[in-house]
Amino acid sequence: MGGGPGGRRANALRPVALADVQAPEVARLKTGIGELDRVLGGGLVPGSLVLLGGAPGIGKSTITASALGNLAAAGRRVLYVSGEESAAQVRLRAERLGPHALQVPIVAETDLDVVAATVEAERPEVCVIDSVQVLNAAGLTGAPGSVGQVREVAGRLARVAKGGGPAVILVGHVTKEGALAGPRVLEHLVDCVLSFEGERERTYRTLRALKNRFGSTSEAGVFEMREEGLVEVADASERFLAEATRAPGSVVLCSMEGSRPLLVEVQALVAPSELVPPRRVANGVDRNRLALVLAVLARHGGPSLGSSDVFVSVAGGVRVDEPGADLAIALALTSAAKGLPLGSGARPVAEERRPSVGRPSTARSKAVGAFGELGLTGELRHAAHPDRRLAEASKFGLEPVLRPGPRLVDLRAALRAAFAAQARSERAA
């Protein structure tokens, strides 16, 4: 017992039953951005540390500036620390975002000591640090953004926040591969990790919680980048469904964005290739997932696309990160390879022997929905929350929806169901 040899002898603590621990209910700070509040689990928790990661230009500064603007308009004390842009640059953005954003007090500073002193002097309720990678801890060697620096910056701000200080939103950059570069080391240090995803050239963006000590990580919000800033998209399914082309290569995926169902269009294009190996381009779906779907298709009754370029993308720039997307990807690829739209009324539009260069269908066929995971042996596996996905599909009149079930046990069965009309006409011929 006691300390080790030469160790200091500390006084023992008396543990307290959890039931006797004082835990006052704290009111959450609403950012006034519904989707952001929902992803946070109901708003910002005072004194918490939130890491907001996202690729360059995705809209991190925009969403944090709007959130602070709303909080300021609601009478909260806020502070925006900009290390990346000058105050004048931030002002230009705020002008675009409207009068609320212009009320936000700002300091443009990169020295951690100065920032910490300013936060302690100003005592804001919510503070944004844009970004954690540009702040510089003077006592440390290493360039700003290096692991040691980033960890010191976050640790220091965490101490400021925990001592009855502000809720701090740390903005962090992520690499193209999606890892929170530098900030990755912060994930255990902060209370909440939010990831802002999408493609900067496209209008739609999704916000997800990867970690949340005060709420579920299964929430996600959909935003659209507009002139006046990021606008919440409450009716995302309806929009994506309305935009679905229904042409060969198009399938509507009944996906789950966290606990929320979302209908998105998966598009595929298959073209003869001169390249070895041929191109595999995936936008919005995981490349490895695409490789798996291609392999399963080739082995279990689908087209062999070994000498074709393959492009798969999720329309609108949405990212789908769930195995439940497999079946929709497989059907979109098959439909593209056959040059046939999915659905019962479908007629072949491709010429014989040139299946990959289908002309667009003239008759506008119905959109077909799908979801389900593909196993390596070609079996169809259940995806989470089938009932919620189906409810969303029926809410927007999407029918039929191909999904794993007693009649659709494997990929072959799904392909038969999806291209039933064609199979019938082939038998008749």
Ligand SMILES: Nc1ncnc2c1ncn2[C@@H]1O[C@H](COP(=O)(O)OP(=O)(O)OP(=O)(O)O)[C@@H](O)[C@H]1O
């Ligand atoms: N007038 C405008 N209308 C619509 N969208 C705009 C306009 N001006 C800028 N944008 C969009 O805002 C995006 C930049 O947003 P923002 O500066 O918030 O991103 P960020 O994630 O903070 O970027 P960074 O990593 O450079 O800090 C641009 O990529 C562009 O799409």
Ligand SMILES: [Mg+2]
């Ligand atoms: Mg920025």
